[in-house]
Amino acid sequence: DVVMTQSPLSLPVTLGQPASISCRSSQSLVYSDENTYLIWFQQRPGQSPRRLIYEVSNRDSGVPDRFSGSGSGSDFTLKISRVEAEDVGVYYCMQGTHWPWTFGQGTKVEIK
Amino acid sequence: EVQLVESGGGLVQPGGSLRLSCAASGFTFSSYWMSWVRQAPGKGLEWVANIKQDGSEKNYVDSVKGRFTISRDNAKNSLYLQMNSLRAEDTAMYYCTRFSRGSLSNYWGQGTLVIVSS
Numbered sequence: 001d002v003v004m005t006q007s008p009l010s011l012p013v014t015l016g017q018p019a020s021i022s023c024r025s026s027q028s029l030v031y032s033d034e035n036t037y038l039i040w041f042q043q044r045p046g047q048s049p050r051r052l053i054y055e056v057s058n059r060d061s062g063v064p065d066r067f068s069g070s071g072s073g074s075d076f077t078l079k080i081s082r083v084e085a086e087d088v089g090v091y092y093c094m095q096g097t098h099w100p101w102t103f104g105q106g107t108k109v110e111i112k
Numbered sequence: 113e114v115q116l117v118e119s120g121g122g123l124v125q126p127g128g129s130l131r132l133s134c135a136a137s138g139f140t141f142s143s144y145w146m147s148w149v150r151q152a153p154g155k156g157l158e159w160v161a162n163i164k165q166d167g168s169e170k171n172y173v174d175s176v177k178g179r180f181t182i183s184r185d186n187a188k189n190s191l192y193l194q195m196n197s198l199r200a201e202d203t204a205m206y207y208c209t210r211f212s213r214g215s216l217s218n219y220w221g222q223g224t225l226v227i228v229s230s
Binding site: 001035037039041043048049050051054055058060061092094096099100101102103104105106 | 214
């Protein structure tokens with residue numbers, strides 16, 4: 001199975017400051033159709049996961065533009081340009097290229 | 113409005129069975145792949161299984177192969193997960209999701225909790 005490794009696992013951030021989460025995969029995530037199925041989810045406390053980013057860098061509808069995704073191959077990053085209180089939660093990267101689809105361990109974002 | 117409502121969770125003894133259901137509304141159910149994802153208490157997410165629009169293709173994570181069966185009834189707009197030979201490590205919140213790897217919108221239910229314990 002493809003192993004997704006996130007860092008850091010805990011990320012205390014000051015309101016209004018940027019945050020960055022790294023995600024690395026044990027294999028390339030480029031699919032046979034040339035798409036890279038790297039997805040980012042947000043899970044707020046007590047809520048179901050919510051997809052933020054698909055195919056590395058595409059924001060889902062309704063996702064604030066302070067969230068951005070980047071990367072290629074097996075090395076990816078989620079950035080929050082200015083953290084707001086509503087961004088508290090756990091962020092997961094996930095690969096949808098190789099079955100079984102697998103998630104990273106999660107990064108807990110909290111306010112300092 | 114798209115809604116996914118899971119049911120069927122509960123407390124079951126090791127070795128027992130449960131059948132989870134997911135009632136879908138607000139979209140053409142028969143047009144989408146559907147999936148089950150689980151999350152053990154305080155832990156991360158794990159993809160369990162998915163099923164093609166017409167049920168002709170199903171995929172399972174190794175840890176549930178041979179024990180769990182995903183199915184759907186497009187006439188009833190419902191997704192199911194039959195879980196047999198349950199183990200303590202199957203204890204988790206089980207989410208029904210209309211998930212797409214690409215640009216199609218994603219939707220998740222609120223989950224149903226399964227506890228496997230004697």
